[in-house]
Amino acid sequence: MIYKVLYQSSKDEIPVREQTETLYLEAADIRDVRKKLADKPYNVEFIQPLTGKFLGYEKKSAAFKLEKL
Template identity: 85%
Template structure:
């Protein structure tokens, strides 16, 4: 399944909408996503599973790039 992860670049940073970054990641479940991001300095705000029309919509975005971790 593909997951959309909203995060801040630093764990020390307060979540501010204007500074929120997005990445797309393939994983088996949310726990797997968190495990793959554990060594990154990211402050993860939200992890959203994508499928069906939601995934199709995200794929149309110019920012859609599936990360390989």
């Protein structure tokens, strides 16, 4: 399954909405997503599973790039 992860690039700073970044990742479940991101300095805000029409919509976005971790 593909997941959309919204995160801040630093755990040390206060989260600011305008600095939220997006990452697309393939994983078995949300726990697997968190394991794959554990060594990154990211402050994960939200993890959303993408299926069906939601996945189709995200794939049309120019920012859609599936990360290999």
